[in-house]
Amino acid sequence: MSLKDEKVAALGFDEKGSDPISSLNFAELPDGELLAPDVRSSAEGQLVRMLDMRLLPTIILIFIMNYIDRLAVTSARLKGLEQDVGLTDIQYSTVLAILYASYIPANIPSNMILNRISRPSYYIAICVVLWGLTSALTGITRNYAGILIARVFVGLPEAAFYPGGVYLLSRWYTKKELSFRSAIFYAGLMISNAFGSLMAAGILSRMEGKLGIRAWRWLFYIEGSITIVIGILAVFILPDYPHNTRWLSPAQRRLAQARLAEDAGEADEDTETDSALQGLVMALKDPKVALFGVMICCLLLGTGFTNFFPTITGTLGFSSTVTLLLAAPPWIFATIVSCINAWHADRTGERYFHMCIPYWFIILGYTIAICTMSVPGRYFSMFLMAGGSAGHALTLVWLANAIPRPPAKRSAAIALANAGGNIGAMISSFVWKVEWSPKYHQSMFVGIAALVLGTSIATVIRVILANENKELERREVRDLTAGEEERVKEAARLEGITYEDAIVQRRGFRYLL
Numbered sequence: 344m345s346l347k348d349e350k351v352a353a354l355g356f357d358e359k360g361s362d363p364i365s366s367l368n369f370a371e372l373p374d375g376e377l378l379a380p381d382v383r384s385s386a387e388g389q390l391v392r393m394l395d396m397r398l399l400p401t402i403i404l405i406f407i408m409n410y411i412d413r414l415a416v417t418s419a420r421l422k423g424l425e426q427d428v429g430l431t432d433i434q435y436s437t438v439l440a441i442l443y444a445s446y447i448p449a450n451i452p453s454n455m456i457l458n459r460i461s462r463p464s465y466y467i468a469i470c471v472v473l474w475g476l477t478s479a480l481t482g483i484t485r486n487y488a489g490i491l492i493a494r495v496f497v498g499l500p501e502a503a504f505y506p507g508g509v510y511l512l513s514r515w516y517t518k519k520e521l522s523f524r525s526a527i528f529y530a531g532l533m534i535s536n537a538f539g540s541l542m543a544a545g546i547l548s549r550m551e552g553k554l555g556i557r558a559w560r561w562l563f564y565i566e567g568s569i570t571i572v573i574g575i576l577a578v579f580i581l582p583d584y585p586h587n588t589r590w591l592s593p594a595q596r597r598l599a600q601a602r603l604a605e606d607a608g609e610a611d612e613d614t615e616t617d618s619a620l621q622g623l624v625m626a627l628k629d630p631k632v633a634l635f636g637v638m639i640c641c642l643l644l645g646t647g648f649t650n651f652f653p654t655i656t657g658t659l660g661f662s663s664t665v666t667l668l669l670a671a672p673p674w675i676f677a678t679i680v681s682c683i684n685a686w687h688a689d690r691t692g693e694r695y696f697h698m699c700i701p702y703w704f705i706i707l708g709y710t711i712a713i714c715t716m717s718v719p720g721r722y723f724s725m726f727l728m729a730g731g732s733a734g735h736a737l738t739l740v741w742l743a744n745a746i747p748r749p750p751a752k753r754s755a756a757i758a759l760a761n762a763g764g765n766i767g768a769m770i771s772s773f774v775w776k777v778e779w780s781p782k783y784h785q786s787m788f789v790g791i792a793a794l795v796l797g798t799s800i801a802t803v804i805r806v807i808l809a810n811e812n813k814e815l816e817r818r819e820v821r822d823l824t825a826g827e828e829e830r831v832k833e834a835a836r837l838e839g840i841t842y843e844d845a846i847v848q849r850r851g852f853r854y855l856l
Contacts, residue, residue, distance in 0.1 A: 482563030634804050
């Protein structure tokens with residue numbers, strides 16, 4: 344009789360007649376006990392809830408501060424930053440773009456490091472503290488060179504977070520769970536646009552001249568300090584990997600590994616030959632990675648309005664405080680849309696339409712904004728534009744589904760696609776020019792063209808994955824490579840099944856379209 348069976352027999356049923364299995368402390372069971380069919384469902388539910396309560400809130404909070412720190416410049420612009428630092432329009436655009444000059448190249452080595460180290464909780468937390476400190480120091484800058492340097496050193500540690508966060512999620516959640524959790528994660532960006540505007544409105548309206556310091560400087564000091572505190576707390580809250588997270592029992596760690604192995608038919612672990620460099624080479628050789636990178640580049644170029652949202656809202660003609668308050672509701676709406684869209688994507692297992700349809704609504708929003716300058720019409724178009732950003736929550740998730748194993752390749756692929764994609768974000772810094780305000784028609788035409796191209800590339804990716812699924816069906820009985828065979832054997836060990844059963848399970852794997 345297993346330890347679980349002994350506990351159940353001893354407990355019997357309580358006075359209310361409830362099943363005592365649900366009251367067991369799964370964390371106390373020994374390694375392998377949670378894989379028993381009569382316990383696994385409840386134990387897996389408890390494990391996922393633990394992750395949802397610890398991992399998700401922490402990375403969401405970090406993501407909120409990530410974009411608040413990154414976009415503080417756009418809010419500070421409304422309260423005299425350009426005049427005090429002496430920035431021209433082109434210099435302001437360069438200040439926005441220079442962050443990506445360090446952020447983009449740092450993506451790839453950062454994710455390669457993340458895949459090889461044993462404690463991602465330390466790595467991510469240190470990077471959060473570093474960018475929070477640099478963001479706070481942006482408040483002391485006095486000239487163009489100073490703010491450029493500050494922005495470069497904000498972008499460098501930020502490179503660890505978004506692609507690293509998506510990769511960390513992919514190491515814990517199955518492909519049917521990943522989109523919704525990633526959308527909740529990405530919702531942090533949308534909430535940051537809303538919450539950041541509200542926070543900025545409060546600071547900029549109340550802190551002007553306090554201690555002889557301009558309000559826009561206080562904005563950087565306060566927001567950067569909050570980020571530092573969150574980074575310190577993250578060390579104790581974030582998980583590491585399924586095999587070594589400190590606050591899980593051995594049985595829970597085994598279950599976490601087994602369910603991912605079952606999900607893809609292989610253990611979610613690198614073999615001895617799967618080095619970080621080998622993973623990078625495999626990712627570079629896979630044409631899907633390049634297509635995802637170009638697609639994300641187009642989509643981020645097409646959604647460049649996110650970096651200028653307070654400026655665009657300012658074209659409605661209200662004061663700076665009212666402008667920042669009006670910038671919040673569209674992003675609250677976008678957060679709700681993103682979560683619903685991703686939840687439905689997980690329920691159906693579909694990716695392409697759930698990603699592309701929101702971008703088509705951005706095109707509609709641009710079209711409305713081009714056709715009218717009325718306040719109601721323009722503000723409605725901003726809801727469509729912000730809500731359409733929900734599609735981006737599924738881009739790297741779809742990539743993680745399309746490049747499932749080995750982890751070394753997946754981490755490099757996510758970094759490559761995100762780095763290439765953010766070239767579009769960097770270019771967009773120069774698309775929303777002051778001389779094109781208040782209509783910004785030229786900017787919106789560029790956005791429409793980029794979104795059409797991006798969603799067309801998504802169509803190509805879907806066709807490729809559909810063809811690869813057909814190839815998997817034709818080659819179910821093919822011989823495995825040495826690396827694949829090793830990961831299948833590890834999957835069998837983790838799940839407590841035979842190698843032959845693991846092979847059968849692996850043959851059921853298909854890419855999500």
